[in-house]
Amino acid sequence: MGRWSGMPRTSRWVVRVLRPWLMLLTKRDWQGAEKLPSGGYVLAPNHLSHLDPLLLSHFMADHGIAPRFLAKSTLFDMPVVGRILAGAEQIPVCRGTGAAAESLRAAVAAVGAGQVVSIYPEGTLTRDPDCWPMTGRTGAVRVALSSGRPLIPLAQWGAQEILWPYGRRLRVLPRKTVHVRVGDPVDLTDFEGRELTEELLHEATERLMDALTALVSDIRGELPSGPRVEVRDVQRKLEDNHPAKEQ
Template sequence: MGRWSGMPQTTRWVVRVLRPWLMLLTKRDWQGAEKLPSAGGYVLAPNHISHLDPFLISHFMVDHGIAPRFLGKHTLFTIPLFGRILTGAEQIPVYRGTGEAAKSLSVAVAAVEAGKVVTIYPEGTITRDPEAWPMTGRTGAVRVALSSGRPLIPMAQWGTQDILWPYSKRLRLFPRKTIHVRIGDPLDLSDLESRELTEDLLHVATERLMDALTALVADIRGELPSGPRVEVREVQRWTSIDPKEN
């Protein structure tokens, strides 16, 4: 079957176990897949709204013939068995705040240059916006795209937070929730290519990406954000208040 092409054996095993459950427990409103490059590697940049995002995003990717490959916190790779699964599925550990952080992005660049798709959450963490809008972003996604010279594709998703609200532990599986996905046009970074990747340039590109993501999320939700973006670098601690629990 075409969708198995190029997928590590571990990924295939996980898909066989999880996909039937995702098909059973969710409904899907997926739009824009025709905008995904048909060949070659690229960076997929989704908003981050729930701990369940990797599973639902992977469902979309697998059903469109893409082997899921994420950047994830290195601590996840130290968990017995789970860490072995992540390694076997060719996920990429991120050592944020350490001297190994640049190495993680180098591995991602190499993967994209080798024709693989790497998913990078530009916020770097689940949103801390009280209404689950995208926050400001970190520069990893645009850095990998510009360093590799490959496309950067914004991906908006909505619905996962209805199953598990950000930072909540309460699952709501029923009634079945609809998982909305919108794929945006490849981000136009042509004016920034072949230039030194300074922090200013990376922030300009990241702001452009977060604007595109916010517009896609707004299209799904049928509304605009009511306030400014939460600044991801200034957030020290945030306790989620799930409005459905009030």
């Protein structure tokens, strides 16, 4: 239990409750953990399933890392879930509002203080029909450049076989293998010390998504068959289907 001693008490409790079930119900192919640096950094995984945070937390906890994510602020309003997220020191993010910038500042502060913060660069579950990474949002890159700490791509595969993106039916048996590949830190040295313009952030984010796609390709043993799905197009469609309510 010593490897979990640095985690918030709530995180340790969650790990002790859920880890035995995950050990029982999944198989693991985890590679590249030796590439994880010491101190604070941004972990940038692809997003396949609503189970991703749970399965990624398993990987992180087993390597002595306190799972910490940017989570939708609405989850913190749920009576039980909200208390667990707050106790585990997750970082609430209000999408599409000025408060989102405050969430990134909180992430920068956490990483600068030596913590690991996981940020899904796609910002939502992939809408690619074959589950390849889409284009990315700039939050992960912004936090890494603002904090001066490493940006680590992490590819995972297998969660979508247990729970398909936007699906509701769990397929636990037969046991599925959860694959994880940790990549080398994304080289952002040519962006350091420069103004964080949208153009610069998008260029750096494209570099991150290239790294993630290469790692997913390595796991799957194949290359994408088409161009990346544009995450901004996905967001526009979601907004069209679920327009904001008038205040």
